[in-house]
Amino acid sequence: MALLTLQRDTTQTLTEQLAARFATRIRDRLMAPGTRLPSVRQCAALHEVSPSTVVAAYDQLLAQGLVEARRNRGFYVRDWTRKPRSAPDQKAPEASFSIASSDPCEARRLNAPISASTLMRGMFHSGSDRPQPGMGVLPPEWLENPFMATALERVSSGRGLLDASIRYGDPQGDATLRRVLAERLTEQGIDATPAQVVTTIGATQALDIVSRTLLKPGDTVMVEEPGWSVEFARLSALGMRLLPVPRLASGPDLAVMARYCEDRAGTPEAPRLFVSVSVLHNPTGFCLSPASAHQLLQLAQQHDFHVVEDDTYHHLAPDHATRVAQLDGLQRTIYVSGFAKILAPAWRIGYLAAPPALIEPLLDTKLLTTLTTPTLLERALAQCIEHEQLQRHAERMRARLAAARTRSVYCARAAGCRFVTEPAGLFGWIDTGVDTDALALRLLDAGYLLAPGALFHATRTPSTLMRINFATAQQPHFWAAFQRARDTMVKAP
Known part of the structure; x- marks a missing residue:
């Protein structure tokens, strides 16, 4: 998962490698049901392969039952854990939130494209040994x-x-x-x-x-x-x-x-x-x-x-x-x-x-x-x-976190991000200027797992916001990968 590019000197074809990469992410719940795969053109540019290679890889995913094609809309991750449609009486219900809208006289149902288990699997099993900016906890070594x-x-x-x-x-x-x-x-x-x-x-x-x-x-x-x-x-x-x-x-x-x-x-x-x-x-x-x-x-x-x-x-x-x-x-x-x-x-x-x-x-x-x-x-x-051991430990953690927060804030701002709220505590709430759901998929190739803003809203709408963990987002190499991915998105047609 940490590979930046597909390998051309292996026994696996580019099609097989690309399909395997997406299949692994889907099975590891890093791509939740309802997630839209990059368009054929975008995926080809991202992985430096021909559009026909991407089409063939997506066809393999379709054959494995991991994605579904929606007419004129693209390819989407399907809930591969559900029972087949041929047994409707045994079909598991789709996860959904019961949300009341901001208009108190109106209610709506929202089909949730991500479940609690998906979140936890993604947040704690990134598939990379690098510090993860989307994590919700302090690093174990701290x-x-x-x-x-x-x-x-x-x-x-x-x-x-x-x-x-x-x-x-x-x-x-x-x-x-x-x-x-x-x-x-x-x-x-x-x-x-x-x-x-x-x-x-x-x-x-x-x-x-x-x-x-x-x-x-x-x-x-x-x-x-x-x-x-x-x-x-x-x-x-x-x-x-x-x-x-x-x-x-x-x-x-x-x-x-x-x-x-x-x-x-x-x-x-x-x-x-x-x-x-x-x-x-x-x-x-x-x-x-x-x-x-x-x-x-x-x-x-x-x-x-x-x-x-x-x-x-x-x-x-x-x-x-x-x-x-x-x-x-x-x-x-x-x-x-x-x-x-x-x-x-x-x-x-x-x-x-x-x-x-x-x-x-x-x-x-x-x-x-x-x-x-x-x-x-x-x-x-x-x-x-x-x-008083816990108290002294907490004091050390606060001091260490304050130093990490200073470095992370500097890196985020240097990368062109804007803090929506004043930096405090463990997390920063930043505006990246691009769709962070799409950005998160791109950064998986660099071994980084993000916490896109859509995760924090009950309505699950696209967002340019992102949560970062100050303790794990202070490394310049992450922000370099972030800028490359974001710049690619901005330039993409």
Whole structure:
């Protein structure tokens, strides 16, 4: 996949190489169902082959059932995992989001050309060992540290390993870790007791537990746009209707939220939940203002919906950043966070803090899905937090990220990109001037995986925007490949 050109000195023909390259990307989910292949002319110019070679390669893909030809429109990736059309009663339903338009009186169905699994496969399995500018996490080498192994060894000594292995742990989570988390939340200005904390298998499971507990299929959920498509797809898979709320620098567009609530008041379509990344929002980097947080809570109280505050990036956030849960005292807010982004992705430890009345229902949902969470890892994490090792590690990560952000911003601007939002946190939200879906396909040949702007919009429309990871987008060789690909697109007829 990292090859820049097709090879002319091999036993494989150019047609076979080109078809194999596309087939590999489709099977690895780097080209999602619904993706349009380059036109024959564009593909021939890109790979320096004749149009007849491209036609023959596309014919091979058609024969393998990986693409479909649409009359006068070109070739598109088909969902090759679905059952054949000859068995309509067994046909799997196409993935789709249930989206309510910005006009509160109108709803529409959107067939999603990309699924949550496609996103995750693409984001974490790029097919190249180069730093990936579209990644959603810090590089693994940044997270290396000696203290996690030491903590795990300490809690495993004596009967620790045996006791944590032969019986289930506390369904609500290890008592020591819940106490430590409650103390840290209180220091952060979020008044919580250990009884209000439930540990989870990562922040993603915490979000899922909340959704399954508070919602039923057909309920309406307000989500931020731009936002993360995995969350869109997850809620859609549960049968929810989504209302996109534009994300502004100060917070969600409260006027849009108020219109949604007022026009649906007293009906089954009234919003039940609002999901927000209030601090270092993904992908914009925006942080919530105190005034917006206060008005959001007033709206939630008036229209009787809960706020789910996903604080996934809080270890990278500036001191004294505003959280909704700080002002709310965990009355209408459910606070969610985890440690995958900063410390131990594979440990999969997250948590939620909720109003006391919701703890038992949330715990019931956790029991029905995973029973308990890994006690040994939770005890080791508690030690890392108590001994201030996590805090010192986070401080090092923030300093390292700040330096990487400076270099990435310089490179992006030198490459002719414009930052749509002020650079902050882990991600940059930039305008490239070209369709980033098409750009992403071109850069796969150079071994780079992008995060095109269309991924972050529920309507999945073409976009010139792109999210970059400051930690992995600071290498000049990526930006050189980026400029070559973009210049080729600009010059293309």
